[in-house]
Amino acid sequence: MTYGETAVRQTIDRLLSDKRDLDAAADGALDNLDQFHIGGADAVERLIPTLALAHGDVVLDVGSGFGGPARQIARRTGNHVVGIDITPAYVDAARDLTARAGLSDIVRFHNGDIAGFQSDPAFDAALTMHVQMNVRDKTTWFRHIAERLAPGARLAVWEVCQPHRADLPWPMPWSLDGTDSFLVSAETLLACIRDAGFATVEWTNESPWVQDWITKTFANGLPAGPALPMLLDDGYTRVINYTTALANGSLEVWRGCFIKKADWR
Template identity: 70%
Template sequence: MTYDETGVDRTIHRLLREHPGDLGDLDQFHIGGADAVDLLIGGLALTEGDTVLDVGSGFGGPARQIARRTGNHVTGLDITPAYVTAARNLTAGSGLDDLVRFQVGDIADFAPDPPFQAAITMHVQMNIDDKTAWFSHIARCLAPGARLAVWEACGSRDLSWPMPWSLDGTDSFVVTADALHDSIEQAGFTTTEWTDETPWVQAWIAKTFADGPPAGPALPMLLHDGYTRVINYATALTDGTLEIWRGTFTRNGSSTGRA
């Protein structure tokens, strides 16, 4: 099963002891690192007091990045308890605990009251078969008029395993960009932007790995078979088997609410 690493918190502690203050992109469990989160933030159109939901928040890098950049409150929701523990401890060490919180849960069972004004989800839907249901669950957590930003891998299902989101392909449900876009709209969102970011990602890969793997802490160190997963992924993105799409959407409906 994917996402069953239980020792991530211990590994992070050890890496931070060996490399004080140098987290690198260790807490960004998607292609493009913290730079990719920066590409999403503008689309959230946050104003003071808006609250943000990060669906499938992993080790919490994107949630912390949004709070750091905007000063808005962010809640991360993730189904994997060990990842939530790591995200909480990294947040405590970053001085952002007053803005960022994490909870364990499945988006299908999450019913915040009041709802959020914005959400992001990065690299989670590849594990979800029924994508319209998945994005409907997200819509249910948002006020009408709220924004959603996504950063997603699309393309062929015929991939070399393991990949970052699946060790053997049995829990992978990659679809084309058109199919993903249709699912998001069918779930109750209107498109503001739907952009193929594959060229940006290819340039990011070339720049980031120009001198080989980073010397300091890096995401693959936290994952089972991490380096093979990242190399397979970077190869599929470079040869065009996979693409990265960035989307911003508005939840259908007219009024706005406060979470």
């Protein structure tokens, strides 16, 4: 089962205990560990301006994983961020890392599905990074996100698309064997988001940027210190398969910015 790791917090504890010179609370110290998408913290930096956050806005991170993006947004902007994720062990790890970072007063995490998530008042902005690949009915899923947002709220996405049908090497970061992977083309994903009640501000193929990021990041081999694949079952194979598929064009990464329509219902 993908996302079946149950002892993530304990693994993080061990990794950080082995690396006593690492200040886990320092900005960027855990960027190699807690960002569960291609592009790492640099990708989050690309999304932040598109959220157009104002003072006091509260942000929803859907499929928040280990919480790296949520903490980064809170640090950069001072805005409160709420993450929601269906995997209990990941939420546990996200809370632990947030406490270590001293950010628990402005970054919170819920365990659950966006479909049943009750929030009042509505959120002012949302993001989702590398999650919809696990969702079969994407339009309904994005409608559930829209339900949680105020009219005019922005949604930023950083997503994997498959330009044409092709066999992929499993495991991938979001699926161990392909049975829980529901990849679509960029055109189809855009249609689903629009059908859910969002207007497009920006929809950009970021695959060239991602290739540059991979080249730069791995120019001197694997980064030293605690790294994301150490938290995941078969982690290194998943990352290698993913970067290979991005390099040969079997997969693409798209960045989007959308606005919830004022007449949404």
